Amino acid sequence: MGKLLNEKGQVYRNEIAWEIFSDSIKKLQPSGIFILTDENINKHCLPYFLKRNNFEIVPQIITIPAGEIHKNINTCLKVWETLSEKGADKNSLIINLGGGVITDLGGFVASTFMRGLPFINIPTSLLAMVDASVGGKNGIDLGHVKNQIGVINLPEMVILDTEFLNTLPAEHLTSGLAEMLKHGIIHSKEYWERVKNIDVSKKLEFEALIWDSIEIKKEIVTKDPLEKNLRKTLNYGHTLGHAIESYFLEHPQRKTLLHGEAVAAGIVLASYISVETYGFTKESLQDVSKTIFKYFPKQSFEKNDIEAIINLLVFDKKNRNGQVLFVLMEDIGHHRTDCIVSNELIYSAFDYYKNF
């Protein structure tokens, strides 16, 4: 198989991206092309993708059911078996076309099939664009524990086309905003001020914010690819956010939360805890909370919910020696990692959330 000239993991945008994509496939000369999608993508994004690109060999489509609940080892097993049946070899190329579930699971499947096939990510959701597209993290859930199994491995490239965002239901678009708001809080007041007043109907402004969000994440993962320190800041709001998401996933009577919806709640909670521990100002907390509740509905948490959510914290990947370690903020743009937080304080944070 040929080699790409580009450095792995590069993100390309809109028009130029498709040209580079097309050139790269010609250079790679894969023995087979396999496009991983889900049922929704098949309907809403695949036709546009296929119309935009001419392939010398006919790509084979592998479709998995949509939704976080399918981001597990059983789905991987089915995709591995399908690749095997369809004759994928070490020179085959995988294209992951879809939201975060597709790029996460597809990246893992590609990284492990025959000990690693090349893959290209084409995120179609805002969340996947601003979060999953950068940094090479992939993976699947283990039971209800999020992203417990995976590897870090960069795609050959990432193709970003904001055209896909027009296919998203409104709540999915908002879900991606949570990560952009997080990038604002951990990065700088300047970006926070811009992103908190985001108006998705102003296409050019919105796109500029997306690119900047990606640049912020890229800068962080380049400085600390193995998450020794700085990269942990990307988990701001995620310690409780992931636990909330897991809790809702394992209770079918609750509406499944989108990742961004869970993270949005996690951001408010972590910001409250930051006030109580590291001097994050009450004004900033007010600002963050108001912004979050402008975009995200409030979730209801009863005492027994909170208890169960706290119990789920033990599975957080940042933990050490059984201690849950949070990322907290001293100020917008100034973080603290490896912070120990008492359960009492977590309960108070939920109180604050409820009463805001």
Next chain:
Amino acid sequence: MGKLLNEKGQVYRNEIAWEIFSDSIKKLQPSGIFILTDENINKHCLPYFLKRNNFEIVPQIITIPAGEIHKNINTCLKVWETLSEKGADKNSLIINLGGGVITDLGGFVASTFMRGLPFINIPTSLLAMVDASVGGKNGIDLGHVKNQIGVINLPEMVILDTEFLNTLPAEHLTSGLAEMLKHGIIHSKEYWERVKNIDVSKKLEFEALIWDSIEIKKEIVTKDPLEKNLRKTLNYGHTLGHAIESYFLEHPQRKTLLHGEAVAAGIVLASYISVETYGFTKESLQDVSKTIFKYFPKQSFEKNDIEAIINLLVFDKKNRNGQVLFVLMEDIGHHRTDCIVSNELIYSAFDYYKNF
């Protein structure tokens, strides 16, 4: 967690190995130690291992059923779940104590749990010592296709203690010889002459051959870690060997072959094909065949077996565009990679094997 001073993947031997092992654990200061073993290892090797080492924290033992048939995703899932239940975190250390199934599966489990925990391999079989211990390949079988799922990722270190070989049943010791003989054929006449007359009862001589075998493999994988060319030579005898092993695995009425037994047959077949295609001499073929049959019993292959084995070749990881690519030899120490071989010639090779 602390860092090891050593370069990853280093192999240490006997006495000094245990000192380095012990020092390294002190430096690593893992939050938990998890030893992956199987039922046989628990009985024959674990007591010696635990007696040799004092741990500051009590290691937890995770035992899987013994045998290649369990080298699959279900076993991984159980081990991942056990790690999760027992509170493993990113600072936990996995120790894979066992034969090739344990180091292959354990390496994969460790490389993917929380996107990668550090692990140490302690191979207890000759096969795992001379083959699986070097190069960082790990993985599991997909259905009956060998090593179809996995990654390349080096352990923190490899601890080799030939004391473990005393615990091996005779046929398991012989199984490891196949890889050493292969190293002889692909490396040089000098090593081939030494290894073909191996006498496992002469401890020092035997050990010297093991270290040299490891050095040969190490030299190859260092020059070509990603198997672009030279590393493919390590697959000598494995294209048909793996297919034979898979075939026997999926036919429960046939005795399951040990990896080395299947590779031994594969070596004779590949050597015959090398004579017919690239001028490997008949004398060398005679020499290789006599040596193999000195250690390994002849297997019986009927026409329908051979047909099925040829059909399994499509899953070989060296294939490209649906073509099966062999490694063949021009002479001992002189290889050719990416060789296309006709089915007719494969049938003739099985004829030669049968009539030798």
